[in-house]
Amino acid sequence: MDIGEPIASGNTANIYLYENQIIKVFKEHLPSTEPNYEAQKQRFAFESNLRVPNILDVKKVNGKQSIIMEYVKGKTLGELVADNMEQLEFFLEMSIDIQMDIHTVLAETLEPMHARLQRKIEAVKGLDEKIKMSLVKKLSLMTVENKLCHGDFHFYNLIKSGDEVFIIDWVDASAGDPRADVCRTYILYTQVSTDIAELYLKLYCEKSGCSRKEILEWAPIIAAARLSENVATEDSHRLMKYIVMEEHKHESSIFRVLE
Structure with missing residues (x-):
C-alpha cells in the first residue's frame, strides 16, 4: 500500500x-x-x-x-497561537477548560499513574540510585486518584476543527491525580516559554481552585519521569534542576531535625 x-x-x-x-x-x-x-x-x-x-x-x-x-481536519492550537500570539490567553483558557473536562472522568480501568511514573523513574539512565529511591518514596506519599489524565497535554495535541477541539495522542494516558497532569503540562511549556508556562499555571489555579504549591509538588517526580523518555529536543539539564531542588529541600529538612 x-x-x-x-x-x-x-x-x-x-x-x-x-x-x-x-x-x-x-x-x-x-x-x-x-x-x-x-x-x-x-x-x-x-x-x-x-x-x-x-x-x-x-x-x-x-x-x-x-x-x-x-481524520480531523483543522489546525492545532499551537499553530493558531503561533499565528497570533495576542490570542494566547484565550487559547490557554480554552485548553484548560478541556483539560478540566478530561479530569472529571473516572478511569479505574486504565493503568495507574503511580505505577507508570515509578516505572519511568526507575528506568532513567545516569540518575543516582539514592535520588531515584527518594523520588519513588515521595511518589508513594502523593495523593492517589483515579481520574483520567492525558499525560502529554499541550497546544499541539489539540486540533481545532470548526467550533470543536479534538484531543489527540493518548499514548501517555493513565488513571491518576489531575495536579500531576497539570504539572506535566507546565513543565512542557517551560521548555518553550517561561511566560506561557506561568500564565497557564496562573489561569489553571484560578479556574480550578488548586494552589500553585500543590501542583508544583509533583515537579521533581514529573521531571524525572520525563528524563526517561529521551526526547531529543528536551534539555535534560533543565529537568535536573527540578530534581536537584527537591534533593536540596530534603537535605535542609534533615539538617533542621539534626539541629
Missing part, C-alpha cells in the same frame, strides 16, 4: 494521511502490544464523550503495526 510520506513523526511512530484517514505506523523497536494498548486508551476517552478521533482499526500496514483512526 502506498501511503505516501508522513505528515508528522515522533519517537514512537510516523503519522500518515491516507484516503481521509490517519494511519499511525509504529516504529519497529516497540513491542507488538503497543498499538492495541494505545488504542484502548483512546477508545476509553472516546467512549467517555470527550472530543477524540474515533479508532477505526488496529492492524498491520505494509508489515508494520498501525492504528487507523478518523
